[in-house]
Amino acid sequence: MTVIVKSSAAPPKSQHGQETTVQIQPLDPAEFTSVVAVITGGWSRERDRALLSGTTVTEALTGMGVKTRILDLADARWHLLAGLEGMTTVFLAIAGRGAEDGRLQGLLETLDIDYTGSGVLASAVGMHKLHGKTLVAAAGVRVPRATRVDRTAATEDEVARIQKLLGLPMILKPVSEGGSIGVQVVTSSRELTAALLNVTDDDLMAETFHPGRSVSVGVLEDPLGTMHLLPPLEAETPNGIYSYAAKRATAACAYYCPARVSPETLQALRRQTVTAHRTLHCHSYSRHDFIVTDAGEALWLEVNTLPGLSRQGNLARMADADNITYEQLLTHILRGARTNRREHT
Structure with a gap:
């Protein structure tokens, strides 16, 4: 059985020491009067996760009064381009190669279509784990060798x-x-x-393998660049490895949110998450995965610029623990599509 432990956590603090809170006003359908294309599927090994996100996101947006159109990245190129004709906004409910690595983002920018999530640079670098590690390590984030x-x-x-x-x-x-x-x-x-x-x-x-606990930290960034950090989520598995199989075998995982870490480790997680998000030029939202060693050291593993968006996904779990509904989470992400991509690399 999947176990979710929720408790009130102190709001994260900014680098200047001020507590940050997030205010997500309900979505007014008048904000998006034209159809929003939800791109999902694709051909990567994460296709099943993407389709789950796409279906859930589409149902939720429709329930919020937003007109949607589902497009599968795996369809023929002409079909995708035809589906995007006349679109002004795209919600990216997709993951993996060809979608999370900057290629899809580059296409949408060429077509002058707004899209959710990070831009070309952050997507490309974040998807390449070694490049991502090199950059965040240079900024002071602790990473495994x-x-x-x-x-x-x-x-x-x-x-x-x-x-x-x-x-x-x-x-x-x-x-x-x-x-x-x-x-x-x-x-x-x-x-x-x-x-x-x-x-x-x-x-x-x-x-390098470091025994420890898998912990993720979610970021919600407002248009002014202020970041709100969600309570960290800890995933406990029988063998200590949060593998592809473990993520899908919900009966074998126990989730704790906030994660069971010391105040010192919590601050290290928050500090390194902010640094990584900014260093990689992530935009609007992101999820950062860590291993917390038995000694309490937080080591950054990778960034997810398009984390899974099912209601049972890690980002939704963290948001729920922070009293942010699934609809509010999607509202934040959708509003984040409206940005000048020339100013956000």
């Missing part, structure tokens, strides 16, 4: 290099996949060798 796997090198040499750099155990995962797809824990040289020989992903990375 990581390296790209060289698929052109001899397997024996590459195994020796990676093991010397990171030690064992370690995490092996695709550089540009979301939803913890393809994540595996490697505990020996033999396992690493087998993984490099058998894995099908072309672009891989290895990362």
Whole structure:
């Protein structure tokens, strides 16, 4: 059974020490009189998650009086372009390659269509985990040590290099996949060798394994750039790995919101989330995933510029714990589409 623990948490504080609150006024259908296109689906390995988000978002927006049209990114190009004809606003309820990596955002900007979420730069860099880590680490965010796997090198040499750099155990995962797809824990040289020989992903990375708890922090940013941080969500799994399978096996996960962390760790999570969001030029909203070690150290793993938006998704769970309804969450995201993309890279 999935367990959600909710309790009142103190509002997050800004970098200047002032408590921040979020005020989301109910959506007036007159704000969006034209049809809003909801782009979902796609061809990535996260297609099922995207379709769930797309269906849920569309139903909620319709219930709020917004006229919608669902478009599947996996459809033929001409069909997508025909569906976008006359559209002024797009709600991105999609994830994965081709959608969360800046390509779709670039198309919409070329067509001069407003869209939800972050722009081309943040999407592209955020999707590439190694590039994202490099940038946020330079800004002072704590990250696990990581390296790209060289698929052109001899397997024996590459195994020796990676093991010397990171030690064992370690995490092996695709550089540009979301939803913890393809994540595996490697505990020996033999396992690493087998993984490099058998894995099908072309672009891989290895990362130091830190035992601990998986914690996510959501951000809601207003048009003036003020950020409201949602209560952090902790996901507890039987083996301590918040994998693709664990995220879908709800009976095997327990969720705690706010996360069971010390005040010091909570402040570190908040501080690093703000830094990462700003450094990567995320816009309107984002979700940041951490591992909190047994010693209480918060290590940033990645950003989700288009996190899942089902009612049972992590972002909705965090919003609910902060007394923000699902409809209010979607209202914030939809309003965030109205921005000058030339000013938000």
